Every structure is written in C-alpha cells, then in structure tokens.
Amino acid sequence: MDSMVLVVTSGKGGVGKTTTVANIGTGLAKRGKKVVMVDADIGLRNLDVVMGLENRIVFDLVDVVEGQCRLKQALVKDRRLEGLYLLPAAQTREKDAVQPEQMKALCDELRQEFDYVVIDCPAGIEQGFKNAIAGADEALIVTTPEVSAVRDADRIVGLLQASGLTNPKLIINRIRPDMVKKGDMIGIEDVNGVLALDLLGVIPDDESIIISTNRGEPVVLDKNSHAGEAYRNIVARIEGEDVPLMSLDFDDGFIGKLKKMFGI
Amino acid sequence: MSARPRNENGGRIFPIPQRKLPYCNLGGGHAAMLIQKVVPGRDPVIKGSREGLRIIFPIRHSFEEAFDALAANLAGAGGFFEGARSVLEPSRELTNLEADQIKDLLAEYGLELSQIRPSAATRHSASARMRETKDLKEIKEKGTRQAAVTAVPAPEARTSAAQAFPQGEQALLIRNTVRSGQKIQFDGNITVLGDVNPGAEIIAAGDILVFGALKGTAHAGSCGDRQAVVAALRLRPVQLRIAELIVRAPDKDDGVNVPEIAQIRNDAIVVEPFASGWNLAERKNGRIKGRRGKA
Numbered sequence: 001m002d003s004m005v006l007v008v009t010s011g012k013g014g015v016g017k018t019t020t021v022a023n024i025g026t027g028l029a030k031r032g033k034k035v036v037m038v039d040a041d042i043g044l045r046n047l048d049v050v051m052g053l054e055n056r057i058v059f060d061l062v063d064v065v066e067g068q069c070r071l072k073q074a075l076v077k078d079r080r081l082e083g084l085y086l087l088p089a090a091q092t093r094e095k096d097a098v099q100p101e102q103m104k105a106l107c108d109e110l111r112q113e114f115d116y117v118v119i120d121c122p123a124g125i126e127q128g129f130k131n132a133i134a135g136a137d138e139a140l141i142v143t144t145p146e147v148s149a150v151r152d153a154d155r156i157v158g159l160l161q162a163s164g165l166t167n168p169k170l171i172i173n174r175i176r177p178d179m180v181k182k183g184d185m186i187g188i189e190d191v192n193g194v195l196a197l198d199l200l201g202v203i204p205d206d207e208s209i210i211i212s213t214n215r216g217e218p219v220v221l222d223k224n225s226h227a228g229e230a231y232r233n234i235v236a237r238i239e240g241e242d243v244p245l246m247s248l249d250f251d252d253g254f255i256g257k258l259k260k261m262f263g264i
Numbered sequence: 265m266s267a268r269p270r271n272e273n274g275g276r277i278f279p280i281p282q283r284k285l286p287y288c289n290l291g292g293g294h295a296a297m298l299i300q301k302v303v304p305g306r307d308p309v310i311k312g313s314r315e316g317l318r319i320i321f322p323i324r325h326s327f328e329e330a331f332d333a334l335a336a337n338l339a340g341a342g343g344f345f346e347g348a349r350s351v352l353e354p355s356r357e358l359t360n361l362e363a364d365q366i367k368d369l370l371a372e373y374g375l376e377l378s379q380i381r382p383s384a385a386t387r388h389s390a391s392a393r394m395r396e397t398k399d400l401k402e403i404k405e406k407g408t409r410q411a412a413v414t415a416v417p418a419p420e421a422r423t424s425a426a427q428a429f430p431q432g433e434q435a436l437l438i439r440n441t442v443r444s445g446q447k448i449q450f451d452g453n454i455t456v457l458g459d460v461n462p463g464a465e466i467i468a469a470g471d472i473l474v475f476g477a478l479k480g481t482a483h484a485g486s487c488g489d490r491q492a493v494v495a496a497l498r499l500r501p502v503q504l505r506i507a508e509l510i511v512r513a514p515d516k517d518d519g520v521n522v523p524e525i526a527q528i529r530n531d532a533i534v535v536e537p538f539a540s541g542w543n544l545a546e547r548k549n550g551r552i553k554g555r556r557g558k559a
Contacts, residue, residue: 151444154461158443194461194479196441 005107005117006238007040007136009160011152013123015144016173019209020231021120022050023220024140027235029084030221033115036075036085038106040132041122042097045089052216053079053086062090065102071109080221085114095127100134107135125159133160139168140200145175145186150194157195169200171234176205177248201234203227204248226250308334311469311489316349316378319370323355327362331369338373351379358382433470442466442480451487462502468492474499481505495525495538509533 121132206227444463464480485492
C-alpha cells in the first residue's frame with residue numbers, strides 16, 4: 001500500500017494540533033500500521049511531551065537535516081506500541097534552521113519505511129508552516145468552533161490550495177454540544193459554512209485530554225473517554241472506513257450510567 | 265407604488281428598475297423616467313483603467329453644459345483624482361479652445377490630460393439619436409414591454425454614448441470562494457462565483473458582483489467611479505466601499521436574505537434589494553425593504 005504523508009495544521013495556536021497528531025499516530029499504530037510522527041515545530045517542541053517521550057531524545061530533526069546523524073538514530077521508539085516512532089524537533093534552534101526542500105527530502109525518505117507520516121505543523125503562516133507542508137500529500141485542518149480560529153483556518157485553506165494541497169480535511173475540536181444547543185457556541189454547520197471542507201471528525205471538549213497530555217498517555221487509548229472515541233473514529237476514517245459521526249449527546253450522570261447498565 | 269404607471273395614452277408602461285440608469289437624475293416616478301429622454305451618457309463619468317483615468321465626456325446640447333457637469337463632478341470628488349493621468353473621451357471632436365478649457369479645468373484638480381480620444385460612437389450618434397426618438401414614440405403608441413426594453417439602452421453602454429444594447433464590459437470571473445487573506449484587485453469589473461469570506465478583499469475599478477455571500481471587504485469604483493455598484497446574493501460585508509465612501513453593515517443582522525445591491529445615491533451608499541423583473545411583485549407588495557449602512 002502507498003504511504004501517506006499527512007500534515008496537521010490550523011493557523012491558530014492552541015486548537016489541538018499536537019494532541020491530534022499524538023492521538024492519530026497512536027491510533028493508527030494500535031491498528032498495526034507503521035507510523036512516524038514528525039514534530040515540525042522547531043524551537044517550541046511539544047509532541048515529545050504529549051507522547052511522554054521527552055527523556056528519550058538524543059538527536060532531532062535539525063540534526064538529521066544538517067547531517068549530524070542518520071535518520072534512524074534520531075527516531076524515538078514509542079514506549080507502548082510497536083511500529084510507532086517519533087522524530088522530535090529541536091528545542092534550541094529556530095524555524096529557519098530548516099528549508100522546505102530539506103523537509104520534502106526527509107518526508108520522501110520516511111515514506112520508504114513507514115505506512116503513515118504524520119507531521120505536526122506549528123501555528124502561524126511563516127517559515128515553520130511552509131516547512132511543514134512541503135512534503136505532505138494530504139492536509140488536516142484542526143479548528144475550534146470559535147470565530148477567530150475559523151478565520152485563521154480559512155486563511156490556511158487559501159494558502160494550502162495555493163501550494164497544491166487542494167482538498168484539506170476538517171477536524172472540529174473542543175466542541176461543547178450543550179453550548180451549541182443553547183446557541184452560545186457556533187456549531188458544525190456554521191464552521192463548515194465558511195470553510196466548506198470535507199469533515200473528517202468532531203471531537204468534544206473533554207477533561208480527559210488535560211489529564212492525558214500531562215501524563216503523556218494519548219487519550220485514544222482510553223476506553224472511557226469521549227474524545228478518545230472521537231479520535232478512534234477519525235483514525236478509522238483515515239483508514240478508509242465509513243464511520244458515522246458519533247452522537248454528541250452525552251449522558252454521564254447517574255441515570256445515564258443506570259441506563260447503560262440495562263443496555264438502554 | 266400601487267398601480268402600474270400609465271402613460272398619457274393610457275398604455276401601460278412597465279417600470280424599468282432604477283439602477284439601470286446611472287446617468288439620469290431620478291426625479292419623478294417610473295413613468296416620468298420613460299417620457300424624459302432616457303439616454304445614457306448624459307453626464308460625464310470618470311472611470312479608472314489601465315492607462316489611468318478615462319473621462320467620458322458626452323456633449324448632448326452644448327459644450328458649456330457638459331463642461332459645467334464635469335466641473336461639478338470633479339468638485340464633488342475632492343482631491344481624489346490628484347496626480348492621475350487622464351484620457352478624455354468626448355462624444356464629438358473638440359475645438360482647440362474647448363480642449364484648452366478642459367485642460368485647464370483638469371489641471372485645477374491635479375489631473376494631467378494626456379490624450380483626447382473622441383469615442384467611436386461619434387460616428388453612430390446621429391443615427392442612434394434617431395433610433396431613440398423612434399423607440400420612445402413606439403412606447404407611447406403601443407406601450408408594450410418589447411418597446412420598453414429596446415428603448416432603454418443597457419447600463420453597459422457606459423463605455424460610449426449610444427452603443428447598441430447588449431454591448432458588455434470586461435469582467436474578471438473568479439470561480440472559487442475567495443478565502444481570508446486573499447486579495448483580488450482588478451482595473452475593471454469583478455464577478456465571484458462563490459463566497460467572499462471575512463478577511464478577504466475585493467478591489468475593483470468597476471463593479472463587484474458576488475454570486476454567493478459577500479462577507480469580506482469590497483471596494484468598487486476604486487479609482488473614483490461613483491457609479492460603481494456592489495451586489496451579492498447575501499450582502500454581509502465587513503466593510504463596503506464605493507469610490508471614496510465607506511460604510512459598515514449595521515451591528516444587528518436583520519436577517520435579510522435576498523440579493524442586495526449597494527450604490528451611491530445622494531452622496532451616501534444605499535443598500536436595497538436587487539430588483540429586476542423577476543421579483544418586482546414582492547417589492548411592490550412592500551415585502552422587501554431597503555436599508556442603509558452606517559457610514
């Protein structure tokens with residue numbers, strides 16, 4: 001099967017790109033695929049922290065690009081799953097340490113070995129963004145249901161289309177169904193009314209995310225987490241399965257638990 | 265607007281939408297418009313183009329009348345045109361004296377007259393005038409819709425006085441949604457088949473038509489053409505500009521969901537539902553109202 005290079009981008013910072021990369025990478029590896037996650041956020045690396053691998057880093061992406069080490073030496077193997085690797089960013093360098101052509105060459109090299117290459121794009125539209133999208137086949141745009149995030153995502157769509165990534169997919173993160181119902185938060189249709197992209201998934205706002213990022217355990221592995229279930233669905237859709245959007249009507253109270261016990 | 269207006273012979277006159285006649289000062293009702301000489305190019309118009317400004321200068325009755333109209337137009341524009349090169353397109357050949365007068369007038373406003381180019385229509389003007397009078401007579405006699413259509417020259421005939429309908433103008437066609445951060449600038453008309461998202465900018469020397477939702481910023485008549493219009497299926501711009509006027513949408517979205525058109529009337533930008541034949545009935549019943557943007 002052909003390898004796929006995915007870049008997860010957003011424009012706005014803090015909407016959940018790194019979390020999404022960690023969970024998609026982990027989810028795909030759980031299904032038996034060979035996955036490498038690439039942190040392209042040079043200078044402000046986070047992917048290693050979210051994966052819980054920060055004390056296993058010896059070499060990083062800039063070392064590889066500058067020829068200080070071989071690619072294999074820089075790849076960090078995940079502590080839980082077979083077939084999952086991380087290529088960390090440099091923390092002490094800056095975004096101009098890498099050029100788009102170098103990223104493209106790197107992605108082509110990674111393509112030989114792995115089924116999926118998932119790239120974590122930094123926020124913004126400058127050199128970091130250009131580097132991250134240089135080697136990608138497909139783009140995933142993450143946004144939250146907020147006007148400012150949607151505005152930035154729209155800008156990113158324009159830039160992606162200009163760079164040849166013509167059909168980015170959309171992930172709406174941190175949606176709060178109760179607020180949407182009350183009309184306090186813009187909903188899926190409003191977001192996609194502006195962006196007009198294929199919807200890959202919708203992830204509800206979930207406290208378990210905070211716990212998982214602090215512990216370095218991606219939430220996709222957690223059976224009880226709603227966000228985890230959403231990520232599992234997204235991974236299934238990336239693999240080509242036709243999974244309907246999960247219902248965002250959560251009933252976690254006592255009566256809800258009682259209902260679940262009786263299978264209602 | 266209760267009953268359809270009737271002309272003096274009792275024949276019915278189908279009203280022509282107001283926006284199609286930018287050169288006529290819209291005084292009385294629709295009937296009055298038809299019985300008056302409904303001819304485009306009655307007033308001088310200043311249009312932007314690749315070479316600079318084009319001053320379309322129709323001379324209907326006398327040079328003095330046209331000259332005064334041009335002076336009034338320039339005075340109204342303030343210093344907007346300073347420093348621009350301009351090409352004058354009179355509807356007939358000018359004498360040396362007349363040319364000098366125009367040169368001086370333009371110099372007063374900081375405009376450099378680089379060329380005088382009598383429009384091609386000078387050849388046709390006589391026959392065109394004859395055709396117009398004949399058509400107006402037809403309306404009075406028959407009062408049919410057909411005659412009404414032929415009598416009213418199309419708005420596109422801006423480019424020269426009395427070119428036959430349906431002569432059109434060049435327009436840039438954009439067949440995508442224009443995204444935030446994208447800027448489309450063109451020395452002519454722009455049509456977008458799609459939305460214009462907030463954060464996007466459309467700048468046209470001519471008209472802007474959006475076959476979708478206009479949610480970004482639009483600037484029509486960017487070289488000073490106050491006759492330019494902005495129209496959209498859903499007009500919700502962040503900011504709307506025509507020539508040198510700027511308006512923003514009212515803070516409360518009144519949820520009007522009909523195609524609307526914005527143009528300058530009496531020194532202000534007026535937004536009203538776009539009316540042509542197909543929705544005139546609704547307009548007549550008062551179900552569609554106009555609104556004004558805050559300047």
